[in-house]
Amino acid sequence: MESFLATISELNSPDQRAFLYSDLDRQKVDNPDGYKEAVEFWTRLLSRACQRGLLSTTAFPDFSTDSESKDEDEDEEEDVLDRIGKAPVDMPSVLTLDRRLLTLRLVFRGDTPMGLDSVLDDMQRRGVLVPTDDFFAPPLRRWANWLATRLLPRGIASRGPSAVLVATGPLPEMATRVLAAHRSRVSCPLTDNIMSIDEFRHTYCRALAPDESLKSKYAAMNVTDAHVLLKHLVDTRHAVTSAQLTAHPPTSSAAGHGARGADLVKFATTAASLAITDSDFATYQVLCTRRLLAQQVSALEARVAELDAQVREALRRQQRPIAAARLRLKRHIESNVLTKCVAALETVEHVVLQLQQTSTDIQLMQTLSAGTLALRALNNEAKDIDPDKVADAWEEEAARAAELGAALEDTQAVVLPDDLDVEAELEALVAVESAKDAESKEPAGDAVDALADSIGKVKITAKDPDTISNDEPQESRVAVPAE
Numbered sequence: 001m002e003s004f005l006a007t008i009s010e011l012n013s014p015d016q017r018a019f020l021y022s023d024l025d026r027q028k029v030d031n032p033d034g035y036k037e038a039v040e041f042w043t044r045l046l047s048r049a050c051q052r053g054l055l056s057t058t059a060f061p062d063f064s065t066d067s068e069s070k071d072e073d074e075d076e077e078e079d080v081l082d083r084i085g086k087a088p089v090d091m092p093s094v095l096t097l098d099r100r101l102l103t104l105r106l107v108f109r110g111d112t113p114m115g116l117d118s119v120l121d122d123m124q125r126r127g128v129l130v131p132t133d134d135f136f137a138p139p140l141r142r143w144a145n146w147l148a149t150r151l152l153p154r155g156i157a158s159r160g161p162s163a164v165l166v167a168t169g170p171l172p173e174m175a176t177r178v179l180a181a182h183r184s185r186v187s188c189p190l191t192d193n194i195m196s197i198d199e200f201r202h203t204y205c206r207a208l209a210p211d212e213s214l215k216s217k218y219a220a221m222n223v224t225d226a227h228v229l230l231k232h233l234v235d236t237r238h239a240v241t242s243a244q245l246t247a248h249p250p251t252s253s254a255a256g257h258g259a260r261g262a263d264l265v266k267f268a269t270t271a272a273s274l275a276i277t278d279s280d281f282a283t284y285q286v287l288c289t290r291r292l293l294a295q296q297v298s299a300l301e302a303r304v305a306e307l308d309a310q311v312r313e314a315l316r317r318q319q320r321p322i323a324a325a326r327l328r329l330k331r332h333i334e335s336n337v338l339t340k341c342v343a344a345l346e347t348v349e350h351v352v353l354q355l356q357q358t359s360t361d362i363q364l365m366q367t368l369s370a371g372t373l374a375l376r377a378l379n380n381e382a383k384d385i386d387p388d389k390v391a392d393a394w395e396e397e398a399a400r401a402a403e404l405g406a407a408l409e410d411t412q413a414v415v416l417p418d419d420l421d422v423e424a425e426l427e428a429l430v431a432v433e434s435a436k437d438a439e440s441k442e443p444a445g446d447a448v449d450a451l452a453d454s455i456g457k458v459k460i461t462a463k464d465p466d467t468i469s470n471d472e473p474q475e476s477r478v479a480v481p482a483e
Helices: 002-006 014-020 024-030 032-051 074-086 099-105 116-125 139-151 171-185 197-203 212-217 223-237 278-316 320-382 387-413 417-456
Strands: 096-098 129-131 164-167 194-196 218-220 240-242 264-267
Touching: 014 032, 024 032, 024 116, 032 096, 032 116, 032 164, 096 099, 096 223, 099 116, 116 129, 171 223, 194 197, 194 278, 197 218, 197 223, 197 264, 223 240, 264 278, 278 320
Parallel strands: none
Antiparallel strands: 096 164, 129 164, 194 264, 240 264
């Protein structure tokens, strides 16, 4: 959290930080504009910090302790950090914040914010933050509580500050990402649209990850975030149905085992398929059985490999009785237990495939039925249309269009009288310009002829090289007679 606050430019300025961390209740009367700017600043900061999981009760612990306890807990700290860095963990909440921890979490360079209660109350009145009790309450009660906070004075409307608040700002975007991720993974709606809340948390955890680099480090989304997101999808998107969605979300996740009344989630493909039916519960029970058998087969195969390694190790150490016992147990698992589990899993797999094939056939028949209705409606619209009359009318109109095009071509081929006069005038102008060009070229020709005559009159006198004096000027060697 300290490193995140260090990236906020306003907090790096001592003067601005002193104002933002002051008691904002006084600023509300003395400096309304400054109070408004402070509330906007804290709204942005709290939203960003919440989406990064820095304000959650399940956020990663801060190991920055004083020097006395630091040495004692150094080994334990390294172990926890190593586990967090390597093994996937549950994501901290990115949709809720605990107001009881805000003052301690937002301490920066020795300064403690004093006006967070005013900011949180203002955010609640605007609906940016909603208490969890109100968020999971029925719609009528939720609107009544919201109106009470808007219309009544603070002392009358408040029932006491709620500890955990839901940040409603990022909910639409995260819901959109979850729905997009679900659409990309669905191959058979019958089996892929049904899951437990625990499966929902693990499957769509990455859609809520605050950063691309952190997606691989999280195994499941926060339990409270899962219920908040499902509540939003149920109430506003009408794309999800949950078999059990209480006002107080559970504190720990429990995977559904196919029993009726379990925490079952269903994504709806159409409005008609939104309700969870007996067929959905039965299908989910089959899927849970398949998953359980697959886990048993994997565990038995791992056990067989472990026993095989133990047999080899016992033989290497010349412990023949131990090797024989391990070998008998291995053969018993392979011949009796594992074989039956594999056969049962194969049977359940055939059941699942048959369910999926039947669902696909039903969708195909529904598509053909819808196509038949659409084609019948189109035929009803076209029953009053005579195809022969339409064809004759088309040919008639096409012939008229052809006649008009031919007439236009003939009109463009005629040379108008005005055009003839223009052409004659253009020819006269061309003749005048040609005469001017001829006259301008004559003086240049005479000059060239005069230069040629002068060159022809030049006489070059050759002398014996031995008789030529070096003192004689070079100009005297060429004689040019005067005209």
